[in-house]
Amino acid sequence: MKKKILLPTDFSKNSWNAIAYAIELYKNELVDFYLLNAFNASTYIQDILVVPDEGETLFERSKKKSQMGLKKILLQIKAHGENRDHNYFTASVFDSPLDAVKNCIEAKDIELVIVSNKGETNDLDTILGSNTIDMMEKVRNCPVLMIPADVTFKEPNEIVFPTSFKTHYKRRELTHLYEIAKITNAPIRVLHISKEDELSQDQIEKKALLEECLDGLEYSFHYLENTNVNNGLKLFVQSRESEMIVFINKKHAFFGSVLTKPMVKDLGYSSKVPVLALHDLRN
Incomplete structure (x- = not known):
């Protein structure tokens, strides 16, 4: 029976590192990996938050950027070395990272979330910084494995x-x-x-x-x-x-x-x- 593992990403080096760790950890297992990017198309005009609707230019531009980022990750995975026991699915979602993860867990019956604890700027308060902590605290129906930045996979000594x-x-x-x-x-x-x-x-x-x-x-x-x-x-x-x-x-x-x-x-x-x-x- 295949495992279902969710890999949230903000396309940073650290989030790729967590993806590579997951691939190696489960290299001998049958796994469906779900690559998830939660994108934000909101902007401020004269201090007023404006959230565009689907179909509007800003929304579609953000969505396209997200989808292109996921395609690049698939190419990275292929270059990393294909594994016949692994399948990959992608999703670009207009939502907060925490809510996107929660919804994906429910929709796909995810068994485990693996995510980096640092985002694009290595700051605790960036996309995959504070949100990773929120995931570990607030995602109560699925375990969350946090991979620190720059940790490359090796079988743990203990x-x-x-x-x-x-x-x-x-x-x-x-x-x-x-x-x-x-x-x-x-x-x-x-x-x-x-x-x-x-x-x-x-x-x-x-x-x-x-x-x-x-x-x-x-x-x-x-x-x-x-x-x-x-x-x-x-x-x-x-x-x-x-x-x-x-x-x-x-x-x-x-x-x-x-x-x-x-x-x-x-x-x-x-x-x-x-x-x-x-x-x-x-x-």
Whole structure:
């Protein structure tokens, strides 16, 4: 059964880098890739926002530019090396990047979004800057894999999975963690950061449930005490030179603050580590 993966792009070097990473990560898998560009044809006239209708010159010019950009990416992919197991589909959409992604996920039954965290000017507030963070926070029905700028694909040496052992783990929620670990042969390092010396009975039971979900993979447990979550995760990843982080973005819980703008900026810009945001399906 083919996977369906969405690749939003603003035609920047960094967004191409994320596309190339996705192609390599799933090089041995059957995949339908959807290349999506959300274009904006709005303009300001005397401080008044003017949004042209379809058929008007500005709209059609913007749409044509978007379509030409997608055609160029297809040529880049062909030059990169064709893969018979991969199919590519393109879409130019007049919408915000976040809404375009949400709508495409629903329309095409997308399983995973892979996107760069930096846009055209390497600024957090440009097209694929703040919008990537919004995707990781607000796209609740599909995992989002953020690829930092200039990270080229290589099979990760290990995947760090931070957890509080307070989540009622579901196999279907951990599908992409399991899959990426399987196809890259990367061991999973389960990281627990706490100010408590011992796990509660509930945490012990949740840990056992997690072990069931990871059955068949190489994994190990690691513990850090007397440090906050953000610093502990950062230090663990840096000290071990880990090459990917995967976690469940459960709102209003232990790791609810991890996907704030400062944390994403810190992980993506400083440590250069791809970050996969999974979601608690009950949220």
